[in-house]
Amino acid sequence: MPSSDRNVPAENLDDQKPNLLWKIASIIYLAGFGIWASTLYFLIVRKTFSHEAFMHAVKSLVFIDFSKFYIAGLMAWSPDKSKLYDFPTQMLWVQNILGTLDRPPDSIPYTPMFCVFMRAFTWLPIEKALLFFFITTFSMAVISVTAILVHKGHLKKSECLIFWILALTPVGCTEIFQLGQTTFFWLAMMSAFYLGFLKKHDIVSGIALAFLALKPQYALLATAAPIGCKRWKILAAAAVAELIFVIVATCVVGVDTMIYYPKFLNWAAGHVTTFIPNHNPTLGMITLRGLLAPFLPEVLNYQIGGAINLLVWIPLLLVWRKSAKIGEDAFSWAIVLTVACTVFFSAHSMLYDFMLVTIGWAATLKSGELNGKIASDDNLRRVWVMMFWLLPGLTWLLASLQLGYEASARAHAIILFCIICVGSANLARIFKRF
Numbered sequence: 001m002p003s004s005d006r007n008v009p010a011e012n013l014d015d016q017k018p019n020l021l022w023k024i025a026s027i028i029y030l031a032g033f034g035i036w037a038s039t040l041y042f043l044i045v046r047k048t049f050s051h052e053a054f055m056h057a058v059k060s061l062v063f064i065d066f067s068k069f070y071i072a073g074l075m076a077w078s079p080d081k082s083k084l085y086d087f088p089t090q091m092l093w094v095q096n097i098l099g100t101l102d103r104p105p106d107s108i109p110y111t112p113m114f115c116v117f118m119r120a121f122t123w124l125p126i127e128k129a130l131l132f133f134f135i136t137t138f139s140m141a142v143i144s145v146t147a148i149l150v151h152k153g154h155l156k157k158s159e160c161l162i163f164w165i166l167a168l169t170p171v172g173c174t175e176i177f178q179l180g181q182t183t184f185f186w187l188a189m190m191s192a193f194y195l196g197f198l199k200k201h202d203i204v205s206g207i208a209l210a211f212l213a214l215k216p217q218y219a220l221l222a223t224a225a226p227i228g229c230k231r232w233k234i235l236a237a238a239a240v241a242e243l244i245f246v247i248v249a250t251c252v253v254g255v256d257t258m259i260y261y262p263k264f265l266n267w268a269a270g271h272v273t274t275f276i277p278n279h280n281p282t283l284g285m286i287t288l289r290g291l292l293a294p295f296l297p298e299v300l301n302y303q304i305g306g307a308i309n310l311l312v313w314i315p316l317l318l319v320w321r322k323s324a325k326i327g328e329d330a331f332s333w334a335i336v337l338t339v340a341c342t343v344f345f346s347a348h349s350m351l352y353d354f355m356l357v358t359i360g361w362a363a364t365l366k367s368g369e370l371n372g373k374i375a376s377d378d379n380l381r382r383v384w385v386m387m388f389w390l391l392p393g394l395t396w397l398l399a400s401l402q403l404g405y406e407a408s409a410r411a412h413a414i415i416l417f418c419i420i421c422v423g424s425a426n427l428a429r430i431f432k433r434f
Contacts, residue, residue, distance in 0.1 A: 206237025
């Protein structure tokens with residue numbers, strides 16, 4: 001079987017010290033990261049230190065997503081649990097806890113299992129719960145993605161630092177903190193799923209897949225990996241874990257609430273403007289659905305997007321089946337393709353979800369590449385590495401041009417499509433060698 005590494009003549013590989021351009025770029029990004037982190041702390045994170053600061057922030061919809069998660073957790077364990085998906089009851093809880101907001105929030109559409117598990121945070125006051133939420137989910141994401149870097153064994157400690165600077169500084173990551181979003185949790189679970197897959201820890205991978213199913217659009221395409229590679233133990237572990245989640249949620253919120261949830265979700269997805277006049281339901285989406293929004297009615301767009309998401313599973317299944325005959329080199333690029341497709345073809349992926357594609361770079365980057373040491377004749381690798389380097393600056397440039405939030409999100413969708421193309425090209429090259 002051919003080696004998984006590309007045979008490159010020694011003279012074509014820059015084994016010397018990183019050139020001046022890469023040194024300057026590293027210094028700029030280190031300085032930029034310091035400014036970004038300081039800004040993040042003073043404008044966002046420190047507002048979680050007092051109830052007054054939090055409530056003042058949430059009036060203008062800062063932290064609004066976490067606030068809805070928090071309220072969902074409270075409702076799931078309250079006497080109103082049978083009305084968990086009753087919109088007027090939801091808005092009554094919002095009013096009681098958050099007061100009058102600058103704009104009314106949309107519905108609280110999270111799965112019953114997710115609402116029940118939010119109990120882990122609702123024992124704290126809302127501002128302390130948010131700080132605890134940031135610390136736990138961020139730590140989980142860093143540990144799980146770094147575990148992939150360690151498993152691959154390609155990056156030195158200094159390169160891991162550069163990796164995390166590049167991963168954390170795009171605009172979408174700032175939105176995670178600004179809205180109090182769950183992306184770090186999904187990043188952790190997705191990383192754990194693929195890490196367990198690569199290390200053949202099937203039970204760990206299956207449990208992580210079950211957690212991903214709390215946001216179903218992230219679990220669907222991921223199942224192509226164990227099915228394509230006939231790793232049935234992963235699916236069995238996921239099924240058992242998910243069954244436990246469903247039983248626990250049913251015991252908490254009741255059978256009627258569990259049965260009603262799919263109907264509520266389908267209605268809410270296509271009729272957001274019913275309860276928020278003039279609201280654009282695809283605003284901020286970095287998906288195919290977001291790109292098609294100007295051309296199709298919203299309900300039809302939602303249905304077409306869902307159908308395409310199901311169809312994409314078939315070619316991904318074939319990719320994983322072929323990759324199973326090759327090994328980890330193919331698996332790495334199959335992960336890139338699957339994660340990018342998961343975000344791009346999802347019915348609901350927003351700007352802050354863009355960070356999930358970080359997993360792809362964690363699985364594929366090799367030693368020296370973040371310092372510019374790439375085979376001179378490997379243009380695909382150069383494009384892939386440069387995409388990672390340019391993402392933070394490009395996303396902030398798009399934001400600074402003031403093209404509007406919707407235009408910025410669509411630009412991210414195009415970047416996602418480019419990632420799918422580059423991942424597909426690298427996979428095709430590997431498949432051609434075998």
